Amino acid sequence: MKVLFINNDGGGFADYVELEEGTTLGQLSDSKMHGAKASNYLIRVDSRPAARDQVLQEGNRVSMTPTKIEGANASLLLAA
Amino acid sequence: MLRFTPTAWAKLLFLRDLGETEIGGFGILAKDDLLLVEDIELVTQSCTWVHVEFDDVAVAEFFERQVVAGRRPEEFARIWIHTHPGRSAEPSGTDEATFQRVFGRSDWAIMFILARGGESYARLRYNVGPSMDAILPVEIEYGWDFGASDHVAWHAEYEANIRTPGPEPADATLTKQASCVFSPHEQDHDHGWFDAWHEYADFDRSLEEAEHGFIRDF
Numbered sequence: 001m002k003v004l005f006i007n008n009d010g011g012g013f014a015d016y017v018e019l020e021e022g023t024t025l026g027q028l029s030d031s032k033m034h035g036a037k038a039s040n041y042l043i044r045v046d047s048r049p050a051a052r053d054q055v056l057q058e059g060n061r062v063s064m065t066p067t068k069i070e071g072a073n074a075s076l077l078l079a080a
Numbered sequence: 081m082l083r084f085t086p087t088a089w090a091k092l093l094f095l096r097d098l099g100e101t102e103i104g105g106f107g108i109l110a111k112d113d114l115l116l117v118e119d120i121e122l123v124t125q126s127c128t129w130v131h132v133e134f135d136d137v138a139v140a141e142f143f144e145r146q147v148v149a150g151r152r153p154e155e156f157a158r159i160w161i162h163t164h165p166g167r168s169a170e171p172s173g174t175d176e177a178t179f180q181r182v183f184g185r186s187d188w189a190i191m192f193i194l195a196r197g198g199e200s201y202a203r204l205r206y207n208v209g210p211s212m213d214a215i216l217p218v219e220i221e222y223g224w225d226f227g228a229s230d231h232v233a234w235h236a237e238y239e240a241n242i243r244t245p246g247p248e249p250a251d252a253t254l255t256k257q258a259s260c261v262f263s264p265h266e267q268d269h270d271h272g273w274f275d276a277w278h279e280y281a282d283f284d285r286s287l288e289e290a291e292h293g294f295i296r297d298f
Contacts, residue, residue, distance in 0.1 A: 006147050008158075012152060012153025012154045012157065012187075036185060040182070042140050044140055044144075063143055066181075066182040068133065068136065068181075069134040069139060069182050071132050071160075072102075072172045073102060073129075073130045073172060
């Protein structure tokens with residue numbers, strides 16, 4: 001089966017991947033996100049949060065996107 | 081060299097100056113020129129005078145929306161743009177930590193900061209092979225076709241995405257201005273606090289006669 005996988009690591013990925021029937025979200029993330037810290041990503045299936053053991057279905061859209069993107073102004077922080 | 085189309089640059093200036101807080105977004109790059117920013121897109125974010133944080137779900141929706149629109153991640157997720165309300169565009173420790181944590185697993189990424197005073201900072205980081213950082217000069221690209229400004233749409237995008245805390249107490253403005261004195265980047269340049277202090281300390285001028293006597297507006 002094919003699922004659309006979206007991620008920005010490496011060269012970036014936004015394409016269909018071929019998976020075995022019964023593949024879970026956890027198995028996909030382990031294979032694609034080797035060494036990544038899970039808490040640094042929001043993982044969604046078809047725009048909804050999903051559990052690691054969710055079995056993926058043909059045509060699912062899986063996105064693994066960064067979390068806690070934040071910036072600060074050092075000079076003003078020092079002054080505050 | 082990192083370049084912006086005139087329209088993208090105008091939009092960034094407009095968004096930077098619309099409120100008093102930091103704001104941030106992603107640069108949308110030309111398909112055939114990954115160092116040319118054609119647009120800046122905001123995501124829903126919490127903003128204060130010294131801090132900006134993107135909403136995680138909004139980031140996910142931004143990614144999904146861009147992919148549906150036919151863009152590759154390298155066209156929409158590699159230039160992290162944010163503003164600094166002061167004069168300094170130097171990245172803070174928080175900026176550096178985010179750049180490393182969020183963009184450190186991408187092959188390459190750019191952190192771009194634009195300060196209200198006009199200073200900008202662009203740094204390209206390669207994370208593959210012998211990883212390296214390079215400061216990039218920034219230019220406005222007038223040699224390409226570019227569109228017109230659209231303040232109505234830009235304002236609507238700002239209103240839809242920027243979440244700011246409620247109004248501060250009346251005396252906070254003065255506190256904020258005064259605290260700028262101690263900013264290492266601003267103390268030599270900004271004398272607005274001095275005028276504010278004199279105005280504050282000028283008892284004679286601030287005294288007003290009210291119905292039941294004199295009042296002072298602090």
